[in-house]
Every structure is written in C-alpha cells, then in structure tokens.
Amino acid sequence: MKCAACHNEMVKKKGELDLRIEGKLYLVRNVFYEECPACGEKVLSPKVSQDLFRKIKDRKFVEKTVKIPVLDGTYG
Numbered sequence: 001m002k003c004a005a006c007h008n009e010m011v012k013k014k015g016e017l018d019l020r021i022e023g024k025l026y027l028v029r030n031v032f033y034e035e036c037p038a039c040g041e042k043v044l045s046p047k048v049s050q051d052l053f054r055k056i057k058d059r060k061f062v063e064k065t066v067k068i069p070v071l072d073g074t075y076g
C-alpha cells in the first residue's frame with residue numbers, strides 16, 4: 001500500500017495508535033496498521049477500523065487515565 005500523502009511504500013506494523021473520533025481521543029493497543037516511513041502517516045485497514053468503530057459504539061473499551069505530554073505550540 002502506498003502513502004496517500006507522499007506515495008512512499010508503507011510498512012506493516014503492530015502496536016499503539018491514537019485515534020480521534022468525534023472529538024474524543026482513543027488509544028488503541030495491539031493493533032495492526034501501516035505506517036509511512038517518510039512522513040509518519042498511519043493507516044488502518046477498512047476491516048480493522050470497522051472493528052474499532054464497532055467496539056467504540058458498543059463501548060467495548062476500558063477508560064484509563066493516561067498521561068500525555070502536551071505541548072503549547074504558540075511560537076512566533
């Protein structure tokens with residue numbers, strides 16, 4: 001699969017991914033995705049994203065508090 005942004009060949013990976021759905025941020029663990037080594041674009045297969053959307057709809061997730069480094073990007 002080629003990256004939609006820069007057309008590099010994407011690499012299959014398994015790991016953690018953050019998803020923002022309807023303004024809410026979700027952290028997905030142990031998920032297969034493809035990542036572009038050039039620009040960092042991450043893509044889920046339609047099957048995986050359908051599965052994740054279904055889990056979110058059915059609230060099949062655990063709510064955990066995670067510490068996320070937050071940066072303030074207001075520099076000239």
Ligand SMILES: [Zn+2]
Nearest residue numbers: 003006036039
């Ligand atoms: Zn790319």
